[in-house]
Amino acid sequence: MADSGMAGRVALVTGAQHGIGAATARALAAQGARVFVHYWRLDPEDHGISPEEALTATKPGLAYYHGRRAEGADALLAQIRAAGGVAEAWECDLTEAENVPRLFDRVEATLGPVEILVNNAAHYEPRDTIHDLTPGIFDRTFGVNARATALMMGAFVARHRARGATWGRIVNLSTDAAQVFAEQITYGASKAAVEALTRSVAIEVGPLGITVNAVAPGPTQSGYLDADAEAWLVREIPLGRLGTPVDIAETIVFLASERAAWLTGQVIKVSGGHCL
Numbered sequence: 001m002a003d004s005g006m007a008g009r010v011a012l013v014t015g016a017q018h019g020i021g022a023a024t025a026r027a028l029a030a031q032g033a034r035v036f037v038h039y040w041r042l043d044p045e046d047h048g049i050s051p052e053e054a055l056t057a058t059k060p061g062l063a064y065y066h067g068r069r070a071e072g073a074d075a076l077l078a079q080i081r082a083a084g085g086v087a088e089a090w091e092c093d094l095t096e097a098e099n100v101p102r103l104f105d106r107v108e109a110t111l112g113p114v115e116i117l118v119n120n121a122a123h124y125e126p127r128d129t130i131h132d133l134t135p136g137i138f139d140r141t142f143g144v145n146a147r148a149t150a151l152m153m154g155a156f157v158a159r160h161r162a163r164g165a166t167w168g169r170i171v172n173l174s175t176d177a178a179q180v181f182a183e184q185i186t187y188g189a190s191k192a193a194v195e196a197l198t199r200s201v202a203i204e205v206g207p208l209g210i211t212v213n214a215v216a217p218g219p220t221q222s223g224y225l226d227a228d229a230e231a232w233l234v235r236e237i238p239l240g241r242l243g244t245p246v247d248i249a250e251t252i253v254f255l256a257s258e259r260a261a262w263l264t265g266q267v268i269k270v271s272g273g274h275c276l
Helices: 019-030 051-056 062-069 074-082 097-112 137-164 185-208 227-234 245-256
Strands: 010-013 034-039 088-093 115-117 166-171 211-218 267-270
Touching: 010 097, 019 034, 019 074, 019 088, 019 115, 019 211, 019 245, 034 074, 034 097, 051 062, 062 088, 074 088, 074 115, 088 097, 097 137, 115 137, 115 227, 137 211, 137 227, 166 245, 185 211, 185 267, 211 245, 245 267
Parallel strands: 010 034, 010 115, 034 088, 115 166, 166 211, 211 267
Antiparallel strands: none
């Protein structure tokens, strides 16, 4: 197998205490990267679910999903370290712009300069149609999905240039429904913005030795899809099953590796053929 070139590299993964982010952190660590896990715990009550219901749920569905989003990163760090990996973590709200440089400072102080950035942190609203739209819904969704992603890329590039680095990887997370996402209109639009940022930034930073790509997952069982939703969605997926966080993480790791050294400005749908 070809060398991934990630041994000893420092990777920062946002929104990584569960789901795709956690799978990505584990996969990068398995390739020898030193992984920093960013996370931000969210209150299940913001989505109409009691903390007791969320934290005791054991089957996939919204209660289970929001229970995982309310957890910290201790269990993930323990898993990575038990497997021989190196990992640290810090909790902060990326909608607060001053937390972006603080996060990079924290990574540099514990692991070293960030060489691989995975912008996975995301926000969605339970009611997100044109009939429900408010300034708050728009600002909250774009604040995490587009604004924070752009600010994180800006901080990464500025520090890369300041230290004269010649190698870097940025992987952003979109969705395979970014271009048309009825009933999740601000979420879809914010991810379409991420795809546009990915292409434009790739052109600007290519001369610095940085690749910038995006992964657009299809329906992925990160804990939020109950049995009825799974049965309905599987009919729309040519490969006949939901994705798993590991499916998405494997593509992210590929884009962060030396095997993708001449691949930039791309949006790769990892969706089992959904939304082609």
